[in-house]
Amino acid sequence: MPPSNNALLRYATLDECLQRRARRWTFAELQAAVAERLDAQLGTRGKVSVRTLREDLKNMRPGGSTGYEAPIAFSAEQGYYYSEAGYSIFNMPVTIEDLAVLHQVLRTLRQLQGLGMADELRELVQRLELRLSYQERLQDRVAVQFEQAPQYQGQQWLKDLYAAIGAQQSVWVAYQPFGAEMATREVVSPYLLKQYNGRWFVVGQRHGRAASVFALDRIQGLEPADEPYQASPSDPATWFEKLIGVSLLPDAQEAVVQLRFTPGRLPYVLTKPMHASQQVRETEHGPVVELRVVPTRELLTLLLSFGGAVEVLGPAELREMVQQELWRAVAHYGEEVT
Template sequence: MPINKNAYNRYLIIDRCLQQGGRPWTIQDLLKAVEEDYLETTPDKNGVCERTLKGDLHNMKLPTHHNAPIAYSRRRGYHYTDPEYSIHKTPLTSEDLLILHQSLHTLKALRGLGLADDLDDLIQRLERKQPSAGAATNSILQLEAAPEYIGTEYLKPLYKAIREKTPLVMQYQPYREEQASSEVVHPYLLKTYNGRWYLLARNEAKGPHIQNYALDRIKGLSASSVAFQPTDTDFSTYFDHLIGVTIPERDSQVENIRLYIRAGRAPYVLTKPLHPSQVTVSQDTKGIEIEIYLIINQELKSRLLSFGPDLQVLAPDSLRDSMQKLLNKAVARYH
């Protein structure tokens, strides 16, 4: 069972006391030490009772916790039978190693992203520590991992530039352009969407509006001599009303979008909402009507198109008209 933070803080204080083997430690001595140290750093101002502290001493001795060699005698009080012991030296348990073994599958999914050159070495060192008996050999948890997309080699230099606030000269070729152009950008954030990496940055020539750049369209990077331009954009809320990564320079207001979804697809939308703002307006045997509050962008339209005939845009009219034009173009390709 995981150890909560407050209990672990008490364990550290008890450990520090018991390492001082030159004096006997009674339960009252330990309580006083905990109250003097623990209450200064812990929000719980109710104090620690003797029962709690005795429970801590018991738990510290458990193999699933720290397997601490704690003993008690009337002459020596509470003490470590091994004077060299400390919970800071506690080796990983077999349960810890099994958890790490399963975690390796998640770590390995990051190997191809270039964010940490030492990650492979870390994984190999962890694998050498796996328990041989009873260890899980097959993954029981698999995450969808992005393949080796073009452009992931730029993740590490972009991450470094963002952290060090370094403007960059970027050779960038949009999908519809035949040649790359040179652009000076002030990098702010790396983000994934739909299995693809994007850089969010300010373009020196285009002003403060945040631009996004797909990493697979970057053709080269170098440092720029211009002064870095910080942003006051709060990226913790930037995507609250977005699907995808794009906020249009025009028409960027949040819209109340009403959708009707046929009964066959309705359970998928109810159990996996299109967006956290989703609200069910009505529901019957034929389908459901929902509302979402989003900025309309191309990523949203692509998501709605993926529903095919099972979805109808009810409002706003601008999105309804846009979707109708896109669907008419799609139908025309089959004539």
């Protein structure tokens, strides 16, 4: 089991003391130094017990549970000290097991760089990569591959919107929907950043109007506003519990969507549910997948992506919408390509 944060802080404090070989460290002095550090950083307001400190020294020594193999020695004349000059638990080389973990973590960190929420993250990744570049014991083989974060057009707004949500700061948003000739500018109180299907959206209250969802790639400008922040009366994250996608339809009613999949497609849907409400009902004609959701354009798009592998049994309005879209698709293939 990995050591706790308190234990790591104690080990670091002991390491710092034992490196100072010019000073004679008694057990009581080490105990006092560790207690002072814990109080300063964690506000413990207590002492470190004799038993705890003895266990820490034991765990740091060769054969101890930490793996530090620290050369901790003791003599009546010198007290506690490192018998190896220049030793520190932080000088330990990165092991091959550590490298395997770090290489995979680096790939995850690269995904977060695209969010633009922490400029320091880029420097951190570069430092880690530089450190790992000097280790030649591990071949750079990919064991875990994530979807690469694309250079999304609206990602430059993520950092400012994230900060505005945290600070409860209203903002001016210049927004140009697809098909609009120019952007319109209005004040928005942002509530939530949400990603769906590789795109980022911000959910917020439009001042003087209803709450809306804005695609970040359609935002043309963003700046702080002087108007008071309008807090949400409920948790915006719950607004999407009955939805597939990001379309807010306050007046729409939840429906039971019934779907019949082909035997070849059904296992994929069962192992990767389309929605948290997904259930399977056995019928005389085979399994029927049921979703309790508000019908949205994103749901329609998802159903169409299954092509002929799904039949919408209900509700009737959704079945008709899917049928009409499929007829339109078939019509494209009734003429020769020119």
